[in-house]
Amino acid sequence: MDFGAVLQTNPPASRTVALAKLAEQHGFSHVWTFDSHLLWQEPYVIYSQILAETRRVIVGPMVTNPATRDWTVTASTYATLNEMYGNRTICGIGRGDSAVRVTNGKPTTLKELRESIHVIRELANSRSVEYNGATLQFPWSTGSTLDIWVAAYGPLALKLTGEVGDGFILQMADLDVAEWMITTVRRAAEAAGRDPMSIKFCVAAPMYITASDDEADRQHMRDQCRWFGGMVGNHVADIVAKYGEGSAVPKALTDYIAGREGYDYNEHGRAGNTHTDFVPDEIVDRFCLLGTADQHIEKLKALKELGVDQFAGYLQHDNKEETLRVYGETVIPALREHITAKA
Template sequence: VTASHFATLNEMFGNRTVCGIGRGDSAVRVTNGKPTTLDTLRDSIHVIRELANGRGVELNGSTITLPWATRSELEVWVAGYGPKALALTGEVADGFILQLADPSIVQWTIAAVRQAADAAGRDPDAITMCVAAPAYVADGSKESMAHMRDQCRWFGGMVGNHVADLVARYGEGSAVPTALTDYIKGRQGYDYNQHGRSGNTHTSFVPDEIIDRFCILGGVDEHVRRLSELRDLGVDQFAIYLQHDAKDATLAAYGEHVIPALRDVALAKS
C-alpha cells in the first residue's frame, strides 16, 4: 500500500516524493501497538523501494510488481537516533532524517551513518542528510524568546519520548551522547493525545537550553547562522516544523530573507 501510494503520487506529479520511514511512533502507540523491529524496518525499506521503483520483489511467497510504476523513482529516507538505527540507515537508506537541530548530535549521528555506509561498501556522500526541527522567526528580545520557547517546548517532549526508548534499550553511559539523554531525567510520561501540539501539558520537564539547541529560534540572522552551521556539518536539507502560532510569518521570513541569505553565503564560498 505504501509503495503504491508513492508510485501513484510520482505518476501524477513527477518524481518529487521521498518516503520517510522509521520504526513507528504515535501511529502505532495510540492503538496500543509498539514500534517495529529494525529487522522488519530493513525488510520494509527493501519492499517499498523496489515496488515503488517499478521492480519486482519477493513477498509472501510470490513475486510482486507494480507494472504501471516503471517511471517512478522513489528514495527512502530513514529516521532514527540510536546506534543500531543509524547503522541500518547507513547500510540501506537513500537518506537520513534527524529530528533535532543540535550541532553536536547532528555531528555524531551523521558520522555514524557515514561510517556504516562506508563499512557496507556504499558511498557515504550519496546519502542525503536531513534535519527536521521547529523553526520560529521573531526578534530575539527576552520576551520574544520566552514566547518562542513555550511555543516549541512540545518538540523537546516528543524527542524525549524517543530518547526514553534509547535509554531503556542501551542504558545510561552508552554510546548515545549525554547531550541527547540527560534532559529526560525529569520526564514522567507522555500523552499522545497532545502529540506534536504547542502548549501541551506534559513537557514542563524540557529546559530552555534543550529548546534552544534542538530548535532554531530568533531573528533572521540567527537562523542563517544556525543553518550555515548545520550545512558545514554535512546537512543537505532542513525541514521546518511549524506547530506554533507564527506559521505564516516564519514561512514568509524564510522565503524572503533566510533562503536568499543562505544562497548568498553559498555563492560567496564557491
C-alpha cells in the first residue's frame, strides 16, 4: 500500500513545503493538497517548490475541478512541471465543491467532467486532442505522463470513474462504503471493456495518532477531525437531493446528514468548524483513522483487503508532525511486504 499526505496550502507556503519534505522523509509516496483558490494559496505554484526540494514524492490536488481553470491551462501546468522535475505529478479531479461554491457557482455536470478528463489527459501525456473544434497539442512537450484519479460518491459519478479514471478517490475511510464503491467502480470498468483491476483505489481521510486511546484522547481526536464529516456531508446532500433517501447509496453514508442545517465555506476543512456539530461521534470514528498506531494498522489492513492501493491522510489538526513520524516509523513499515536479508 502507498501512503499520501493531504495538506492545505495555508500561508506561509514554506510551511506546506516543509510538511511535504517531512512526509517524504517518513516514507510517504504522495503529497496532495486542497485546491480552492479563494480559501487557500495557489497549489500549483507551491507544487513547483515542493518538487524542487524533494526527490521522490508525487504531487497533485485532492481535488481540482473542470470549472475554475481552463482545461488546456491545467494540462499545460502538469506538462510543464513534468518537464522541469520528471513525471512526478498526478491529477485528482471531481465536479467541484468549495472552489466553485464560494463564487456562487455550481459543480460541473458529469458530461463536462468526462470531457475535461479526456482533454487534460491527452495534452498532459504529450498527445494531441480535439478541443473546441481544433486539434491541439503542446509542441514543446515530449514524454510527459499524467494519471487522472476521479473523486466520486454518487452512482453515476462512480460509473464514470470506472469508465475513464486511472484511479478512484474515496474521501472517507468507512469500510462498508469503501467496499460498495470499489465494487461499483470495478463493475463499471468491466462493463466498459476495461480491466477492472487496472484502476487504482485511494481512500483519503483524516489520520490522527495518539499514544493512548482513553476517552479524553478519543474525544479530542474526534473534535479535531469532525470537520471532515461536514465536508463529506456537502457531497452526500447532493446525492440525497438527486437520488432520494431510498437510493442504492449505503445508509451509513446518508443517514447522518439528517441534522445538517447549513455549511459555512469560510470554515471549510478546519478543525473546530462550528457548522459540523451535526456530525455524530460514530461517523467521525467510521470515516477517519484515529487512535494508536496499532488501531491505524488494523483498519489499514482491512482497507487493503478490500483492494485499496493508497491511503492518503489529511493533516488538518494539531498533531501533524507526530502523526507523520509514527506513520513513518511504525504504520507504513507494517503495511509493506516484509523481505528478509537471508532466507
